[in-house]
Amino acid sequence: MNQIHDLRDYVKFMDGYAGEVMALYRELLIGVTNFFRDREVFDELESHHLPRLFERVETREVRFWVAGCSTGEEAYTLAMLGREVLERLSKTLEIKIFATDLDHDAILRASSGIYPESITADLPPGYLAKYFHRREDQHYQVDRSLREMVVFAQHNLIKDPPFTKIELVSCRNLLIYLQPVLQRKAMELINFSLNPQGLLLLGSSETPGELSDAFETLHHKFKIYASKGKRNPTGNSLEFISPAELRPPQSRPRVPSSPGPRDPQEERLLDRLVQALTDDFIPLAVVVNEQREALYILGEPDGYFRLQPGKMLNDVTKIAVQDLAIPLATGLQRVFGTGQELKYNGIRVKRRDGSQTVEVRIRLLPGKRGQELLAVILIEPVAAPPPEEASATLPLYDAHQGAEQRIRDLEQELQFSRENLQATIEELETSNEELQATNEELLASNEELQSTNEELQSVNEELQSVNEELHTVNAEHQRKIMELIDLNNDLDNLITSTRIATLFLDENLVIRRFTPPIKSIFKILDSDVGRPVSHLLHTLTDADPYQLIQTVMDGGGEQEREVQIEGGFWFLMRVLPYHVGAEAMSGVVLTFTDISLLKATREALSERDSRLASLYRAVPVGVGRVVNRRFLESNDQLCQMLKYPREALIGQSSRMLYLSEEEFEFVGNHLYEQIRQLGVGTVEVRWRCGDDSIIPVLINGSSLNPERPDEGTTVAVLDLSA
Secondary structure, three states: OOOOOOHHHHHHHHHHOHHHHHHHHHHHOOOOOOOOOOHHHHHHHHHHHHHHHHHHOOOOEEEEEEEOOOOOHHHHHHHHHHHHHHHHHOOOOEEEEEEEEOOHHHHHHHHHOEEOHHHHHOOOOOHHHHHEEEOOOOOEEEOHHHHOOEEEEEOOOOOOOOOOOEEEEEEOOOHHHOOHHHHHHHHHHHHHHEEEEEEEEEOOOOOOHHHHHHEEEEEOOOOEEEEOOOOOOOOOOOOOOOHHHHOOHHHOOOOOOOOOOOOHHHHHHHHHHHHHHHHHOOOEEEEEEOOOEEEEEEOOOEOOEOOOOOOOOOEHHHHEOHHHHHHHHHHHHHHHHHOOOEEEEEEEEEEOOEEEEEEEEEEEOOOOOOOOOEEEEEEEEOOOOOHHHHHHOOOOOOHHHHHHHHHHHHHHHHHHHHHHHHHHHHHHHHHHHHHHHHHHHHHHHHHHHHHHHHHHHHHHHHHHHHHHHHHHHHHHHHHHHHHHHHHHHHHHHHHHHHOOEEEEEEOOOEEEEEOHHHHHOEOOOHHHOOOEHHHOOEOEOOOOHHHHHHHHHHHHOOEEEEEEEOOOOEEEEEEEEEEEOOOEEEEEEEEEEEOHHHHHHHHHHHHHHHHHHHHHHHOOOEEEEEEOOEEEEEOHHHHHHHOOOHHHHOOOEHHHHOOOHHHHHHHHHHHHHHHHHHOEEEEEEEEEOOOOOEEEEEEEEEOOOOOOHHHOEEEEEEEOOO
16 A cells, blocks of 8 residues: 555554554554354354353353454354343343443443444344344344343553353354464463353354463364363463563474473473573563553562552552662662663662662663663662771762762752743643733623623513414414415315216306316316316217206206216206305206116016016916014915905915914924925915815925025915816
């Protein structure tokens, strides 16, 4: 991107452009992640390992750690899985998830819990509605209860202290970007964090490496492991990583070593050797910063530094023994001020086992530009020279002279602070005078503004009153408009839904509006609104609509006709006055209702009635219709057979024809039961005629509703005596 091909030139370029360092830093950070990445791994966790973990733990709080969490998807995934498994087990444990990453911007995004709409493709069914809510910007935000389960923090896995009492660590696809020495350090810190039997999740291309013996493999394919118990980290795992360890292998100093990684026994031997060398050959070394805070101690500090009860102190001048406090305070101030190494000879330090003469050297640690300024304090015991040789040796440290020097340094600092304070006071006085003048101007302006404000307040009250009136009038108008719109919509929907051809005319017989079906009767276009109706042609064949319209306009009242149009279709035409109010007439309304089907039905019914009447007259048997055992109809043959006139038979119960009540009930039940089952019924019986003669008859019955034959049955009666 910067068109630089040589690495040295690129380093010089970064020295000149601070923003390039941050750009390179962001390029090196790997932030690829999504919800339920490698879904099979989380299915395995949910089905087998998380239920066992929750059943095993004895504490109420269960702690997870997601190292290298990026923008938080994996942390929230574990939170959702944990909730689902706990609900399934009906347990009430509290899950606390620590999600850490080196990228501060990624931590801020993860903390917000806001994700794009594309996450719907990654989440299982039901999870989106349960654990997220949709925002107005089409993004999704994590539910608050789920967000409170996760603690996000910026954290360096290699440098910062690890978490403790962890039941599950997810460090997926992070180790592959580290050199072997850093991988080992990271794995030791993770093992130190995990409780026994705690779960470890690694990426598909990662393994515990040199710490394989500290973990049990639970699933080889999905890289799920369980801790066999804490194993104390090697000596340098909880300390700083040296610059040499961070170099590429080919650029490190060559030292005699066996090929391949060291085994644990060899590590312990090296630790013991380093300890022995420190005790015998290396002086006590303390690394401090400009705030005099002890950052690192190499060697045994007992006898030179002490811990005091109460609040923990880290200032070397506060934790040093009394004989070293003043030399260290004076020396550190001078070394950080001048950058020159300083050496004190012959300082006598009182210890529990007597006095000890020490040599104190203070010098700056080398570093690159922009790095924190650090110094190292070297304290080395030396043998006190005999009195007769004291003058020939280096001058001994004079505590009195050191105290005086310290006092002079403090007085110099005090004088400098006083001068700074005096200059600040003078600047404040000048600023105060300027502010006073400005304040007077503001007071004058404020009075003018106050007067203007009172006038504006009066005008505002008047405007408010007018505005309220306008608001009331406007609200009323809006209400009326809405009512008119509703009425108009109702009218349009009513006219459209009836599918009746309708034509509206004003008092001058000019077209006001019409419905589409009217086009089959009048030759009308949408553009004809506003034209006189007399300009239109119509398709009526047997009526003059204009004459009927004029009759209504002359006060003749509503007119109604059955009319036929070209093509043979029949319509019921109504011409009605268009009333405005109770009396005033403001036009005419014409409606045409299609009655073609009704007309055809009427003709068909009339033809059927004629045929039935002819059949009644021609059939040689008696035919009648009975409802609830009463005659509603009968033909001439039935009346002649029974010797009754028609008017004496119609409306009467058929009971008068039976010889007994029992026979009447039997025939009715038997005939109706056959009709219900077979649709028709037949029964023989004797009837008493009008002249008291008795004849045997055969009755056949059927009903349009076989299930309820009492509601209407047609009977055919045959005289068996003939």
